[in-house]
Amino acid sequence: MSIVFERTRGMVDMPLHYCPGCTHGIIHRLVAESLVELGLMDDAVCVSSVGCSVFTYNYFDCDAYQASHGRAAAVATGSKRVLKDRTVFTYQGDGDLAAIGTAETVHAAARGENVTIIYVNNAIYGMTGGQMAPTTLVGQKATTSPNGRSAELQGYPIRVCEMLSTLDGTAFAERVSVHNPANVRKAKKAIKKAFEVQTAKQGFSIVEILSTCSTNWGLNPTDSLKWLEDNMIPYYPLGNFKTPEEN
Amino acid sequence: MAFTEEVIFAGFGGQGVLSMGRMVAYAGMLKGMNVSWLPSYGPEMRGGTANCNVIVSDGLIGSPVVADADTLIVMNRPSLDKFESWVRPGGKILVNSSLIDIKVTRDDVEAFYYPVNEVAAECGNLKAANMVMLGAYIKHRSFLEENDLLGAFLKVFGEAKKNLLPLNEKAVAAGATLV
Amino acid sequence: MEKMLMKGNEAVGAAAIKAGCKYFFGYPITPQNELPEYMSRELPKNGGTYLQAESEIGAINMVFGAAGAGARVMTSSSSPGIALKQEGISYLCGAELPCVIVNMSRSGPGLGGIQPAQGDYFQATRGGGNGDYYTPVYAPASIQETVDLVQEAFDVADTYRTPVIILGDGMIGQMMESVEFKDIQKRRLPQKDWALKEHVEKGSKKLINSLYIKPEEMEPHLQKIFGKYDVIKKEEVRYEKFNCEGADVVAVAYGTVSRIVRNAIKKLEEDGIKLGLIRPITLWPFPFEAFDEISPETKAFLSVEMSMGQMIDDVKIANAGRLPVEFYGRPGGIVPKPIEVVDKVKEILGGAK
Ligand SMILES: Cc1ncc(C[n+]2csc(CCOP(=O)(O)OP(=O)(O)O)c2C)c(N)n1
Ligand code: SF4
Numbered sequence: 001m002s003i004v005f006e007r008t009r010g011m012v013d014m015p016l017h018y019c020p021g022c023t024h025g026i027i028h029r030l031v032a033e034s035l036v037e038l039g040l041m042d043d044a045v046c047v048s049s050v051g052c053s054v055f056t057y058n059y060f061d062c063d064a065y066q067a068s069h070g071r072a073a074a075v076a077t078g079s080k081r082v083l084k085d086r087t088v089f090t091y092q093g094d095g096d097l098a099a100i101g102t103a104e105t106v107h108a109a110a111r112g113e114n115v116t117i118i119y120v121n122n123a124i125y126g127m128t129g130g131q132m133a134p135t136t137l138v139g140q141k142a143t144t145s146p147n148g149r150s151a152e153l154q155g156y157p158i159r160v161c162e163m164l165s166t167l168d169g170t171a172f173a174e175r176v177s178v179h180n181p182a183n184v185r186k187a188k189k190a191i192k193k194a195f196e197v198q199t200a201k202q203g204f205s206i207v208e209i210l211s212t213c214s215t216n217w218g219l220n221p222t223d224s225l226k227w228l229e230d231n232m233i234p235y236y237p238l239g240n241f242k243t244p245e246e247n
Numbered sequence: 248m249a250f251t252e253e254v255i256f257a258g259f260g261g262q263g264v265l266s267m268g269r270m271v272a273y274a275g276m277l278k279g280m281n282v283s284w285l286p287s288y289g290p291e292m293r294g295g296t297a298n299c300n301v302i303v304s305d306g307l308i309g310s311p312v313v314a315d316a317d318t319l320i321v322m323n324r325p326s327l328d329k330f331e332s333w334v335r336p337g338g339k340i341l342v343n344s345s346l347i348d349i350k351v352t353r354d355d356v357e358a359f360y361y362p363v364n365e366v367a368a369e370c371g372n373l374k375a376a377n378m379v380m381l382g383a384y385i386k387h388r389s390f391l392e393e394n395d396l397l398g399a400f401l402k403v404f405g406e407a408k409k410n411l412l413p414l415n416e417k418a419v420a421a422g423a424t425l426v
Numbered sequence: 427m428e429k430m431l432m433k434g435n436e437a438v439g440a441a442a443i444k445a446g447c448k449y450f451f452g453y454p455i456t457p458q459n460e461l462p463e464y465m466s467r468e469l470p471k472n473g474g475t476y477l478q479a480e481s482e483i484g485a486i487n488m489v490f491g492a493a494g495a496g497a498r499v500m501t502s503s504s505s506p507g508i509a510l511k512q513e514g515i516s517y518l519c520g521a522e523l524p525c526v527i528v529n530m531s532r533s534g535p536g537l538g539g540i541q542p543a544q545g546d547y548f549q550a551t552r553g554g555g556n557g558d559y560y561t562p563v564y565a566p567a568s569i570q571e572t573v574d575l576v577q578e579a580f581d582v583a584d585t586y587r588t589p590v591i592i593l594g595d596g597m598i599g600q601m602m603e604s605v606e607f608k609d610i611q612k613r614r615l616p617q618k619d620w621a622l623k624e625h626v627e628k629g630s631k632k633l634i635n636s637l638y639i640k641p642e643e644m645e646p647h648l649q650k651i652f653g654k655y656d657v658i659k660k661e662e663v664r665y666e667k668f669n670c671e672g673a674d675v676v677a678v679a680y681g682t683v684s685r686i687v688r689n690a691i692k693k694l695e696e697d698g699i700k701l702g703l704i705r706p707i708t709l710w711p712f713p714f715e716a717f718d719e720i721s722p723e724t725k726a727f728l729s730v731e732m733s734m735g736q737m738i739d740d741v742k743i744a745n746a747g748r749l750p751v752e753f754y755g756r757p758g759g760i761v762p763k764p765i766e767v768v769d770k771v772k773e774i775l776g777g778a779k
């Protein structure tokens with residue numbers, strides 16, 4: 001009998017706490033598989049942030065920190081400056097990275113910190129129960145934008161990859177999605193590439209992954225995938241924004 | 248002695264255990280009693296268990312945390328496992344026997360088994376299982392009547408859900424006949 | 427007005443709106459989310475503005491801006507978020523700006539946990555930011571008291587030009603009880619002639635500032651602020667004393683813990699033991715005067731807290747070495763049961779009397 005599917009060695013054998021259908025789980029798997037395939041799993045350092053993914057430190061089979069809300073990029077900076085040859089990555093939500101952690105993120109990129117950011121954008125604060133995030137789309141309802149986000153009152157959602165790719169310190173920035181198998185494959189490629197950029201000491205790398213939150217979007221998991229495709233991708237176009245020149 | 252009733256409602260998210268508690272609290276308040284309602288909160292709510300503590304009293308309410316419940320209402324099995332020991336000796340446990348296939352193990356409490364899911368389905372909507380249980384509950388603890396609960400229903404769910412009143416009336420009445 | 431069953435977090439919002447609060451700057455954190463959510467729904471209907479900041483640091487500085495412009499303004503969070511606000515609170519105190527800050531506290535240090543705790547007593551009463559300052563701190567024990575104190579807090583803030591903290595916990599935030607919105611006693615509030623106005627009056631430049639670069643100016647600035655603190659200590663101390671006359675032991679407890687002590691009082695009565703309760707309602711200023719008279723029967727004070735012991739320092743100061751000061755605490759999000767307090771009291775008295 002041949003094995004067609006198995007748990008990646010990069011993840012600890014324990015049930016994930018995510019809601020049924022949440023795409024955080026897929027993204028975990030992609031990150032772990034990428035690190036394993038690149039031979040980086042054993043010396044990886046995960047910086048978990050504050051959001052639904054706060055417990056990633058339990059799931060990835062590597063050393064980890066748990067950072068305060070928004071500060072993961074700063075913690076990663078400190079860690080990487082000491083542990084120059086380890087693969088340091090953060091795993092952050094959109095509230096964590098693009099609201100409270102904007103300063104830390106922008107400055108880590110500007111300094112060209114040689115770390116990788118796994119940025120999970122689900123357009124909502126998941127963990128705290130569905131409040132408006134900096135990435136919530138105009139018109140999208142959230143518990144603190146009960147009538148839908150209004151551009152006049154709350155401004156516009158932030159496109160992180162586009163913003164960071166203007167900075168000279170950013171070496172790699174790509175936006176991907178995990179709403180169907182073809183995109184899951186592309187997402188893994190991008191994640192692998194980002195880690196390779198770090199290994200080659202080329203500078204700051206970020207992969208933004210569009211993700212679902214059925215629980216707080218008020219949709220079932222299948223409709224959530226469709227909602228992501230129909231609403232998020234038009235505003236957050238997929239693709240590579242920056243990549244180091246081959247030499 | 249002053250009247251005080253301390254209740255724990257427990258089940259999984261979606262069974263309406265938090266609203267059961269709110270209805271009892273609201274109904275108690277409308278009858279002029281002091282009430283408190285304290286829910287469990289946090290990520291454990293995510294698809295997991297939910298519970299609330301309700302205290303109704305004609306005196307001042309001390310701790311809102313129910314440590315020795317007069318009544319425990321359990322809507323699913325993990326809730327019975329978790330809270331069976333939280334009932335005071337001589338207290339009552341009302342068990343949703345549609346979903347709980349084990350018996351209460353303690354012999355210093357009174358246990359009652361009601362298939363509230365089936366009864367609710369017969370009334371026309373499985374979602375009314377919590378109301379069936381409440382109908383049974385108020386027969387055991389006679390400080391509330393069916394009308395008090397229905398008055399509280401409108402307060403908890405708002406006038407917009409008025410159309411659901413007949414179903415809930417039926418469910419409460421059906422629950423009352425189980426006792 | 428008719429009684430309503432309200433959740434603590436929402437009741438805070440309703441009370442603030444009733445007190446004329448027009449601006450609220452929030453950021454999500456459990457267990458206070460229902461407050462910003464309530465404000466996002468209700469403030470706009472009442473002619474106000476709700477804004478979600480990018481962080482608690484953002485929110486507290488938005489408060490600085492709005493308070494400096496003379497508005498009644500509020501922000502809220504829970505422990506780790508309140509920690510982030512400390513710099514802003516220090517600046518608000520330095521610039522003498524009135525506002526109300528709500529902390530529905532949870533356990534720490536660090537990310538800690540989300541269940542109710544009282545580990546922020548030091549942070550609230552000692553000032554978590556830099557420099558010489560205090561803020562009045564109210565610790566309600568019921569939703570009704572929360573509603574009353576929130577309204578009071580806005581008036582106290584305006585009277586003394588100071589931030590005021592409402593220190594609840596996860597239980598106060600999440601619990602529902604019946605509330606009535608009574609009119610609080612009206613105070614004569616000073617004009618906010620120091621605030622920036624929509625229409626500029628020529629020759630009356632306004633400056634909202636905490637920078638006094640010359641020591642000979644900074645010192646009198648602090649003396650002036652502490653002069654206000656002396657008045658607050660005289661006029662605004664609040665506490666409740668219950669069952670203390672002839673008590674064997676007097677417990678000291680605030681917020682929800684005081685209610686657990688009340689259950690313990692009843693249980694101990696059955697055993698012929700009299701437990702008294704001093705319940706500080708203002709944590710700063712601390713009600714030292716409540717400790718002036720001690721019954722000759724009283725053998726000890728017992729500080730009961732949901733922490734490793736913080737208020738006990740104030741109890742010791744108040745006690746001034748007269749009686750033993752004992753402690754019972756459950757930290758980390760554990761809520762003590764009345765029976766634990768009963769057992770502790772019996773232990774202090776050397777077994778059953
Ligand atoms: C200083 C501080 N503020 C607020 C919080 C509460 N908090 C926990 S998770 C979270 C947001 C999570 O949203 P996001 O980063 O988008 O992650 P998601 O849950 O959506 O994956 C917040 C605000 C906190 N823990 N610390
Ligand atoms: S709340 Fe949303 S983001 Fe969090 S685990 Fe559930 S579905 Fe995923």
Ligand SMILES: [Mg+2]
Pocket residue numbers: 051093094095120121122123124125126133
């Ligand atoms: Mg998010």
